[in-house]
Amino acid sequence: MMNSSSPAIAVQALRVTRGGAEVLHGLTFEVPRGQVTGLLGPSGCGKTTLMRAIVGVQIVSGGQVTVLGEPAGSPALRRRIGYSTQNPAVYRDLSVRENLRYFAAVLNAPKSDVDRVMEEVGLSDAAGQLGGTLSGGQLNRASLAVALLGSPELVVLDEPTVGLDPVLRQELWQLFQSLAARGVTLVVSSHVMDEAARCERLIVMRDGEILADDSPEGLRGHTRTTDLEEAFLRLIEERAAA
Amino acid sequence: MNFAITLATARRILTQLRHDHRTVALMVLVPTLVIVLLYYVIDDRRTFAQWAPVLLCIFPFLVMFLVTSIATLRERTSGTLERLMAGPLGKLDLLLGYGIAFGLTACVQVALALTVSLTWLGLEPAGPLWPLVVVALLNALLGTALGLLCSAFARSEFQAVQFMPVVMIPQLLLGGIIVPRDQMATALEWVSNVLPMSYAIDAMKTAVMGAELGGEFWRDVLVVAGAALLALILGAATLPRRTP
Numbered sequence: 339m340m341n342s343s344s345p346a347i348a349v350q351a352l353r354v355t356r357g358g359a360e361v362l363h364g365l366t367f368e369v370p371r372g373q374v375t376g377l378l379g380p381s382g383c384g385k386t387t388l389m390r391a392i393v394g395v396q397i398v399s400g401g402q403v404t405v406l407g408e409p410a411g412s413p414a415l416r417r418r419i420g421y422s423t424q425n426p427a428v429y430r431d432l433s434v435r436e437n438l439r440y441f442a443a444v445l446n447a448p449k450s451d452v453d454r455v456m457e458e459v460g461l462s463d464a465a466g467q468l469g470g471t472l473s474g475g476q477l478n479r480a481s482l483a484v485a486l487l488g489s490p491e492l493v494v495l496d497e498p499t500v501g502l503d504p505v506l507r508q509e510l511w512q513l514f515q516s517l518a519a520r521g522v523t524l525v526v527s528s529h530v531m532d533e534a535a536r537c538e539r540l541i542v543m544r545d546g547e548i549l550a551d552d553s554p555e556g557l558r559g560h561t562r563t564t565d566l567e568e569a570f571l572r573l574i575e576e577r578a579a580a
Numbered sequence: 581m582n583f584a585i586t587l588a589t590a591r592r593i594l595t596q597l598r599h600d601h602r603t604v605a606l607m608v609l610v611p612t613l614v615i616v617l618l619y620y621v622i623d624d625r626r627t628f629a630q631w632a633p634v635l636l637c638i639f640p641f642l643v644m645f646l647v648t649s650i651a652t653l654r655e656r657t658s659g660t661l662e663r664l665m666a667g668p669l670g671k672l673d674l675l676l677g678y679g680i681a682f683g684l685t686a687c688v689q690v691a692l693a694l695t696v697s698l699t700w701l702g703l704e705p706a707g708p709l710w711p712l713v714v715v716a717l718l719n720a721l722l723g724t725a726l727g728l729l730c731s732a733f734a735r736s737e738f739q740a741v742q743f744m745p746v747v748m749i750p751q752l753l754l755g756g757i758i759v760p761r762d763q764m765a766t767a768l769e770w771v772s773n774v775l776p777m778s779y780a781i782d783a784m785k786t787a788v789m790g791a792e793l794g795g796e797f798w799r800d801v802l803v804v805a806g807a808a809l810l811a812l813i814l815g816a817a818t819l820p821r822r823t824p
Contacts (some may be wrong), residue, residue, distance in 0.1 A: 422663075441667075
């Protein structure tokens, strides 16, 4: 058994080069277990690349990523991580249920998981619908449901709430928080600042660097503003002045 | 590799096909329709008896090549491949899953084409039927394996479709259908010797003529099977878990 006080994710001097340009410039940070950590920053700041490195599908050019005590991407981790990409990765020519059945079989998750995760993301009514006929938000939730199959210890979600109505967004954040309460570690990216307040910890990124790694309260205190959007601007100014 | 995951993958691919009636109809009916067309175009039993098996040999290869290369390309571009690669699925699970699913489809395709040829079109093979079926199915597997491999080099559907004539036409021209292989220029014969389709066509000819199924037939079958296996392994190598 892993020491539960060790961090869920430890990233050290992570560098990633894509298409000849360095997109992550030596990131170092830790993500504690059993919390929702928000990964914030504008589009193109490297959130997705960082998440891919954590999940172990990104070629990295330097540094170390340790996930749940193992090097990122090691075979032992593949059943312990749930991952949902920004682009909903579900089969458009399968129904929601068929998609989930397949991914559950791959993960060797119990069959009852299929109904559980559909319930959790509020897709039970669309169970028989083909992926291609779902709305953007439904497709997103189907992809999210796949990430919740099995009992992942770490769930990495890239922009899971894009295009959802506020009620649904609220429900999903409650789901994330209840998962964290059960001891699951979640890393959730977003470019919407109002979602930041719902995380226990925030990592704010810009241009492949970390601007801040703090709790929402800490960030507000440090930047002397109650508005996180404002706080983000202050962080950028601070960085420019330094 | 995990057998349960391989089977789940094959079942998933067949379910995808089941939702796509038109593709299934095209895959299953087109070879038969072309053979019927050939029958009326040639309008001569003996010549037809020579050409029908060649089509039976080519079609499974052609159709499986196309369908597989597009299907895997879609898997790569839609993000489902990345999701699977982040999970416990082995690369060979995916490739064999495709092989099994499309192999079964090829069985249906060949069965229909053969049934129509043997009954309605009055094709009378000189020997037993099973060598013909074995060769046709092996060709389907070869097509699937090469399709998987080629899709790795295609960035778009346009490119994937263009790979079909690139892989297909030289193999047909050099395979000994139009000009016997031993009558070609030496250099071309050498090339012909390393193309798996040449052996498939040789095996098909042996099966059709009802000749003794000696060592040469089994050598041809082994070469085609070996080429399919090699393409599958190379295909697995082109499926990296980590991408740039």
